Amino acid sequence: MTSETAIPFLDIKGLKTHFPVEKGIFFRKTVATVKAVDGVDLELKQGEILGLVGESGCGKSTLGRTMLQLLEPTAGSVRLEGRELVGLRGSELRAARKDFQMIFQDPYASLNPRMTVYDTLAEAILAHKSVPKKQMPDKVAELMNKVGLSPRFIKKYPHEFSGGQRQRIAVARALAVEPRFLVADEAVSALDVSIQAQIINLLAKLSREMNLTLIFISHDLSVVKHIADRIAVMYLGRIVEIGPAESLFDDPQHPYTRALVSAVPVPDPDRERERQRILLPGDPPSPLNPPKGCTFHPRCPHAVEACNASFPAWSQQGDRQVACIRLGEFE
């Protein structure tokens, strides 16, 4: 990442989130550790949209949650405009949370079914600042307009909405505290294509208008490519490649990114038939017992003896940062 003179908006260093696996009923002891996030460095500029991609179990959601202090990191630091978030507790953490919010995958599970849109959004607004009761309906209506929901639905319950509309409510709730940093975790994955497009447009528009910094977590590369400025590819708890969205997609460098990009189906029959897929052997290994050295080497078509040794350091490759020791040595 190009280090600028000013402090980066979001600065993550050496972030690790490990989960202990315990056994025993009376004497619980840790028998193993799941290294869900295992050393992530990341810098974001204000207003930037970063796409975080990877397959299930690679730690992308855990990373998102750890950034927002929903999970306590094992090591590392997360600074928002120079302010350390790791270690904040109680009221301090709650106060800091006004700046960062999250949108979840399932709008059916993330909204309280017993609260009307008004209740849901008013609660969120009050968490941030005190608004006189009389002005509240206007505030709520304003939020609803912002996410493209008609304020005439203000008294309705979540079950009266479709999936896309519910996701709009979830977005509105996240925006209620006027955050500057938003993590969207698979926010469009549960939606149909035509509805998905509406939410993607909405998030892109909001990010532009409000100068909102957005981390967009998804397993769907084509969606991420569309919305993100930069993309970070994760594999087993680490970022293996990061760079500008379009160039990473068009010319992937890391062997894993190459395989991932080649596996994404393209809705174009002729291109789809001509394409050479890089078929990886096997499944992603368990983060419980990750391979030594480069975690990708057991599935990598270009692996050599040296890949066993240690996890590769970042190397700059044009506009990209890639964690692979064999770059340039294969075609």
Added chain:
Amino acid sequence: MALLSVNDLRTYFHTRAGVVRAVDGVSFSVDKGETLGIVGESGSGKSVACYSLMGLIPKPPGRIESGTADFDGQDLLKMSEKELNQVRGRRVSMIFQDPMTSLNPYLRVEDQLIEPLLLHGLADKATARKKALEMMEQVGIQGAASRIRMYPHEFSGGMRQRVMIAMALITEPDLLIADEPTTALDVTVQAQILELIKTMQQRMHMAVIFISHDLGVVAGFCDRVNVMYAGRIVESGATQSIYYHPSHPYNEALQRSIPALQPKGHELFTIEGQPPDLTKPLAGCSFAARCAHVSDVCRQGNPALKEMKDGHSTACVRVQEGGLELK
């Protein structure tokens, strides 16, 4: 000669909220060895249509109101449960989205694999076991001889889907119905499974009905595609012509709202509104309320599929009349 030809299938669900017309007059056919894709968004009736053919619709509340499904000279919809059992799992097999819920967690993989052979009396136990092992190897499971003695939870998602495929194909069926078989899988594993289905299909010369919401997967996998919307087929044709020359506004809009095809930085095209409520009778075209090209003719009658050219059919009245050019 078509292997399966479905005519005017209607499956309704009689619920307390009213009659849901989940599948409302669907006709299509599948030839021997061909791959037919059925695409549509959730609730479009693509799965219900196929479940109806296999007698897998819960009755009540479901009811097949009309239609025929001619499979090799017999009507699947008129068969008794006993007759259906002779066809299901033997000549027509199915694989589902979630391999964990469709495998029995209490049984070893081997016992589940040999079951179709034993049930249909196609082999004795020893031969069935041999065949099961062969299938495990064919679907690419390493160390098949030991893994066959394991339980489903000991397999990963992709491996379970391989077991499902082995089980579905062990009787060498003429038709495989695959209902979103790769939706629950990661892209790299999805690529493996699609490759496997394709290889097995060529090896066994079977026809495949591939149900999916993913236009990307269907593009590379299917010979022909039916596009469903609100319980009806709105467009049908060869894959290339469906993608390159959409002739129904819904299909066109769907193609335009996929992120991959659009230049970056532009707003994605969106389809306004929601799919119609299937409990209310529809006057005219089911897409009329959301269509950008709607006119008065769209709200009358019930548009039927009409072939325009080379097996490419559309249910759009305006395209049929030649009054509308898409894309």
